[in-house]
Amino acid sequence: MRVSRTPERGLFVTGTDTGVGKTFVACALLRGLRARGLNVGAMKPVETGVGPEGPLDAIALRSAAGASDALDEVCPERFALPAAPSVAAAHEGRSVDLARIEAAFGALAQRHDLVIVEGAGGVLVPLSDTLDMAGLASHLELPVLLVARAALGTVNHTRLSLEALERRDLVLAGVVLSHGGHTIDAAEARNLEGLRRELGPRMIGEIPPLRSGGVPEAGAIEFGALLRALAHDPSARAADPHRHLL
Ligand SMILES: Nc1ncnc2c1ncn2[C@@H]1O[C@H](COP(=O)(O)OP(=O)(O)O)[C@@H](O)[C@H]1O
Numbered sequence: 001m002r003v004s005r006t007p008e009r010g011l012f013v014t015g016t017d018t019g020v021g022k023t024f025v026a027c028a029l030l031r032g033l034r035a036r037g038l039n040v041g042a043m044k045p046v047e048t049g050v051g052p053e054g055p056l057d058a059i060a061l062r063s064a065a066g067a068s069d070a071l072d073e074v075c076p077e078r079f080a081l082p083a084a085p086s087v088a089a090a091h092e093g094r095s096v097d098l099a100r101i102e103a104a105f106g107a108l109a110q111r112h113d114l115v116i117v118e119g120a121g122g123v124l125v126p127l128s129d130t131l132d133m134a135g136l137a138s139h140l141e142l143p144v145l146l147v148a149r150a151a152l153g154t155v156n157h158t159r160l161s162l163e164a165l166e167r168r169d170l171v172l173a174g175v176v177l178s179h180g181g182h183t184i185d186a187a188e189a190r191n192l193e194g195l196r197r198e199l200g201p202r203m204i205g206e207i208p209p210l211r212s213g214g215v216p217e218a219g220a221i222e223f224g225a226l227l228r229a230l231a232h233d234p235s236a237r238a239a240d241p242h243r244h245l246l
Pocket residue numbers: 015017018019020021022023024025178179180181182207208209210211212
């Protein structure tokens with residue numbers, strides 16, 4: 001894990017797959033960071049599968065952030081088809097507008113100490129023929145937090161994702177293991193022991209299976225390690241009268 005020296009503007013939350021708990025973990029991060037005195041913003045730059053009720057991930061993230069930012073900034077690009085962004089956009093004869101995403105992120109980053117950005121799907125999910133989620137994290141110059149599913153298959157998915165991030169020279173802020181709703185069996189438990197050992201200090205959290213509506217315990221994520229990776233020290237920032245100029 002590389003630790004940067006200047007405070008990061010945010011964190012890009014990606015996952016080993018879709019449905020692994022990215023939104024759940026991002027909401028837990030937002031609540032935990034707020035509790036530590038940070039002014040946080042949330043963003044879901046591209047949401048697909050958006051129905052009449054609006055972009056549900058973006059709405060959940062904004063609510064966890066306690067932010068009042070316009071939904072057009074929190075989620076500038078929305079598509080109805082529940083597919084990869086490039087596919088969902090092409091289905092509507094449109095394309096994902098990177099400039100629009102960058103402008104929205106810039107506005108949010110001005111207003112908040114940290115912006116938690118949730119990607120769609122996993123690391124190499126395409127937004128266009130030339131841009132994928134890893135590329136978007138690079139464009140926004142954000143370190144990455146990888147959410148890994150606590151089930152069989154996760155060792156392969158986690159290693160693949162970490163290799164892809166490393167090859168693209170992205171900074172890894174950490175890995176959070178998310179158990180989802182199901183209880184793991186003995187083989188999966190052994191499997192996870194191996195993964196924890198392999199990840200070592202890169203693993204900065206583990207969310208146990210929670211009942212519907214449950215909120216992770218405060219200790220489920222190592223916020224100290226995360227804030228160090230992001231070069232944010234809330235106590236120093238609170239004492240700094242110029243902190244909003246950062
Ligand atoms: N630790 C957990 N305990 C119980 N349910 C969880 C947990 N993590 C995720 N879930 C549930 O699993 C589903 C997928 O999680 P979500 O955060 O939406 O994934 P993603 O954002 O990666 O697509 C959601 O219904 C979510 O509420």
